[in-house]
Amino acid sequence: MNWLVTNLEQKVQNFQNEITFSYGKIFWNNKVQFIQKENLTIWVDGYLLPNYENFEELKGLSQLELVHFLYKKEGLDFPKSLKGIFTLLVYDGNTLQIFSDQVGIKKFFYFKQGSKFGFSDSLKILSNLLPKVEIEREALVDHILFNHHILGKSFVKGISFSTNATKVQIDTNFQVSCYWKFEELLDKKNLKSLEKSPQFFQKLVNSYLDYLDTKKFSCPITGGIDCRTILSAVDMDKFDISTYSYGNEKSLDVIYAKNLTKKIGLKYQNYDLNDPIEEEYQDLAKKIITTGNALTSIHRSHRLNAVLREAKNNDTMFLGYMGGELARGLFPDDLIISSFVRKTWNGENIKESILCSFKEASFKFNEQDIEYALKRVNELKNWFESPNKYFHFSLEMMSEIHFAQDINLFAQFCSFVIPVYLDIDYLNYIFQTEFNLLNRTNMTQNPILRLKGPEFHLRIINELNPKIAKEKLSKGYSPKDYQSILKLGISVLKNRVLPQKDESNFTYRNWYEKFIQKYDFSSMSDFFDVEDESLINKEFSTEKTCFNLSRILEGSLYFKEYK
Structure with missing residues (x-):
């Protein structure tokens, strides 16, 4: 809870x-940066820095x-010259x-009821301003x-949240618009060469360290390449770097991270939460x-x-989210990419898929829900x-939604959370190359195309940090192997013939089942069949079962928090 803008007369504490x-009135806490200069009053919630093009010229200015x-x-176009994770008020x-x-x-929330309005970084604060808090049924369908x-x-009826590049204007009128669209990334005409990518990426990563003036940071590490690529761009002798994983000690991700x-x-630490004590998990969930x-x-x-432990000693954290997906394509897993999305992409009947999703979730649906779902799909062409x-x-x-939940959560405990592959300059760059998901896909069965997927990252690692380049990835080959078709072929073939034994990095079963089943779901009984034995008492044999149950649990806990 950092700030609130409202014209309601209710007392705010x-x-x-x-x-x-x-x-x-505008209310804010000291965590928000604030300045009054000339005729402008400015608030910054989060952090920002100059974009790549203007960095050298403007890096001497404070945020x-x-x-x-x-x-x-630049007038009202000025946010396009900034980057970071922020909400700005001017x-x-x-x-x-x-x-x-x-x-x-970074999200903010808002409502408008007649002439009355409210804006805040906190959904709970806005909920407290409403005469009655109700669950938004359409949000449950989503x-x-x-x-x-x-x-x-x-989740709360009548309250919306910001999306990408949201702009709100409050004067005699009330307007919500978008000052920039993702489609603009597709309008690039001049293709970038792979040869210059390492220098671009190195400058990009180091611009954060330079502008935020930090000599110390943390970075997660796995058996993959996304965070290795970030680390390869940094002079390790100049920074105090901590790395970490979270998961099963016997998983390949942890084994390869530890080896690298x-x-x-x-410095490296694995935070294993596969078998937490009940009180520990309750505290994290709260x-x-x-x-x-x-x-x-x-x-x-x-x-x-993991982040809570890392944040005790580090105020800056790099993250590798979307590094693989943007460069190599998507892979439906029925969780991040839901089973409904996968089925629709595969051409299955949309209405039948909607009904299947409703039934799997034990949702008490009606005709209006089906109509809304069909309308939603039509809106999402x-x-x-x-x-x-x-x-x-x-x-x-x-x-904007899935990985943003982590970034915003971590930012509650760590001042500078930096998702490098969601940097706007990186997005502009990657979509000016051929090395992006428009040209590649993890869904292909062509082994040659799949091998070419990580080419962008591996080129950066090989050029910037030969030491990291020598160490094998969990796929069985090293970035250095990628420079030789023969070595790469041998490594891949060896991994296929003699696959490495792997264990799930973490699981939602066992301890999660105990956690979920101790709660009362009655507050969600208008929406879900909480007495459905196949849902509540079923053996937790799949992650999907846990996910359907946790949706109801989270609904109950969030509703209790806000009402």
């Missing part, structure tokens, strides 16, 4: 600062000075403007179909419920456990009918 403006300078220079004495970051990672709340429709960090001399704005699943407890449907889905759902 728990804020350290407030001012009255022409159309209401607030940067906003002021760009606003004066008041010029007549109009209040609120902006989300271009990718839409969640059943897509495993997430989407397109700005929140030992070889290159980095933190998610109280800070997750009903957009974050308690499934993120594994990650939060970019996800299902566009030639670039994987592009739209990866950015508008996976990046």
Whole structure:
């Protein structure tokens, strides 16, 4: 809870600062950066920095000075010259403007009822301003179909949340619009060469360390290449770097992470939450419920456990989210990419898939729910009918919603959470190369195309850090092997003939079953058949069973938190 803008007369507590403006009041806490300069009042919630093109010229300005300078220079187009994870408020004495970051990672919430309005980074604060808190049934339908709340429709009836590049204008009118669209990434004419990619990526990563003035950071590590690529861009002798994993000690991800960090001399810790004590998990789940704005699943407890421990010693954290998906394509898993989305992509009957999803979730659906679901799918033609449907889905759902839940959760405990592959300059660059999901897909069965998928990352690692390049990935080959077709072929063939024994990195079964079954689901009984024995008493044989149950549990816990 960092800030609130409203014209309601209700008494508001728990804020350290407030001012009255022409159309209401603005409240904020000291965590929000604030400046009054000339005729502008500026608030920054989160962090920001100059974009790649202007970095050298503007890196000497503080975050607030940067906003002021760009606003004066570029007017209302100024957010396009910024990047980071932020919400900006700018008041010029007549109009209040609120902006989300271009990718839409950091969310704010808002409602408008007649002439009354409210905006805040906290769904709970806004819920407290409503005369009555009700669950938004349509948001539950969204969640059943897509495993997430989407397109700005929140769990609380009447409250929406920001999406990518949201712009709000409050003066005599109330307008919500978008100042930039993801489609603009597709309008690039000049293709970038692979040869210059390592230098670009190195400068990109180090611009964060330079501008945020940090000599110390944390970074997760697995058996894959996304975070290795980030580490390869940093001079390890100049920074105090901590690396970590979260999961089963016997999984290949943990084994290869441990081996890599030992070889290159980095601090490493694995945080294994596969068999937590009940109280420990309850505490993590409570933190998610109280800070997750009903957009974050308690499934993120594994990650939060690791981040809480890392944040004790590091205020800056790099993340590798979407590195693989944007460069190599998507892979439906029925969780991040829901079974409904997979079936629709495969051309299965949409109405039958909707009904199947409703029944699997033990949802008490009616004709209006079916009509809404069909309407929703029709609204999402970019996800299902566009030639670039994987592009739209990866950015508008996976990046902006799924991985944003982690980034926003972690940012509650760590000041600078940096998802490098969601940096707007990186997105502009990757979609000016041939090395992106528009040209490649993890869904292909062609082994040659699958092998070419990680080419972009491996080129960067090989050129920037030969030491990391020598160490094998969990796929059985090293980045250095990729430079030789013969070595790569031998490594891949060996891994196929003699596959490595792997264990699940983490599981939602056993301890999760105990956690879920101790709760009362009665507050969700209007929406779900909480007495359905096949749902509640069924053996937890699949992750999907756990997911359907946790949807109901989270609904109950969030509703209890907000009502």
